[in-house]
Amino acid sequence: MLRALLSTLLTAAVVVPLTAVARLPVPAPPPAALAPLTPSTLTSAYAANRANATEAARTAAAHAAPRRAAADRALAAPSRHLLAFDGRGTGRATEVLGDIAHARHIAVLVPGSDTTLDTYARFHRAAAALYTELTHRTGTPVAVIAWLGYETPATVSTTVTTTTRADQAAPRLRAFVRGLHAAAPAGAHVSLLCHSYGSVVCGRAAPGLAADDIALVGSPGTGADRAAALHTHARIWAARGSADWVEHVPHMRTALFGTTVGFGADPVSAAFGARVFDAADAGHSGYFAPGSASLANLARITLGRTPEAARG
Numbered sequence: 001m002l003r004a005l006l007s008t009l010l011t012a013a014v015v016v017p018l019t020a021v022a023r024l025p026v027p028a029p030p031p032a033a034l035a036p037l038t039p040s041t042l043t044s045a046y047a048a049n050r051a052n053a054t055e056a057a058r059t060a061a062a063h064a065a066p067r068r069a070a071a072d073r074a075l076a077a078p079s080r081h082l083l084a085f086d087g088r089g090t091g092r093a094t095e096v097l098g099d100i101a102h103a104r105h106i107a108v109l110v111p112g113s114d115t116t117l118d119t120y121a122r123f124h125r126a127a128a129a130l131y132t133e134l135t136h137r138t139g140t141p142v143a144v145i146a147w148l149g150y151e152t153p154a155t156v157s158t159t160v161t162t163t164t165r166a167d168q169a170a171p172r173l174r175a176f177v178r179g180l181h182a183a184a185p186a187g188a189h190v191s192l193l194c195h196s197y198g199s200v201v202c203g204r205a206a207p208g209l210a211a212d213d214i215a216l217v218g219s220p221g222t223g224a225d226r227a228a229a230l231h232t233h234a235r236i237w238a239a240r241g242s243a244d245w246v247e248h249v250p251h252m253r254t255a256l257f258g259t260t261v262g263f264g265a266d267p268v269s270a271a272f273g274a275r276v277f278d279a280a281d282a283g284h285s286g287y288f289a290p291g292s293a294s295l296a297n298l299a300r301i302t303l304g305r306t307p308e309a310a311r312g
Helices: 002-021 039-062 066-075 120-137 164-183 197-205 293-302
Strands: 082-086 092-098 105-110 142-148 189-195 213-217 235-239 254-256 259-261
Touching (some): 039 164, 066 120, 092 120, 105 197, 105 293, 120 142, 120 293, 164 189, 189 293, 197 213, 213 293, 235 293
Parallel strands (some): 105 142, 105 189, 189 213
Antiparallel strands (some): 082 092, 092 142, 254 259
């Protein structure tokens, strides 16, 4: 398996840079200047980010980037609530579904590889599916936040096999969750729902992260060999569907070319020590599918309830 992994890495090291040469970055204005996050600044933040996304759409259209222009326009719609937006490069956005100023339960979704502004629509669908599930399960105010706050790695690249991008993202995620508590009601229950490479981000951010629960789905690992090594007071949950190809990713870490490749122990293994919940037959992209066992259990975790255990 190590030889196969090395072959993949070497191929990616050659192919990905050559491919990237043909992809010029999409220009966009710098992000809007925002006041610190509080309940009273939410409305102005939403308005400023919508205006910035509108300008980014115009710029993208003027530079013959219709896909990006369409994605920016969608985020600029009056119905969308953006806590942050940056249309430069692959793009970043943080979107709120619900009212965080009154929410008693808040889920922060952390995405995996290949999530950019160009592919943001599928990430939004996942957040919307969870928000719908939550509102069907409780009359208590809830919110879901889609946090595309870092540059995700490409699935076919060397960066997806190391913690480098996750290490860069971790302090941003910690700072965001810390700021979120300033806008949410005191004592609000905050859960991080981390998918694929996003679970590596959550693992690296875990120490000092102000969250009650961290759920890892479709995870290749966290960079730690045990849940206790994440050094967090949050409860650690993990699930993997029977149709998820990530099961076949080697759960290993090895030094290679001056960096560490791989993410360590399998989060659903008994040795890791997470609380394993049922994801039934979910595929790698199916954890937030409406009507799925995994979505129901992620909603339970968000609401502070106990999810159904994984079936043997």
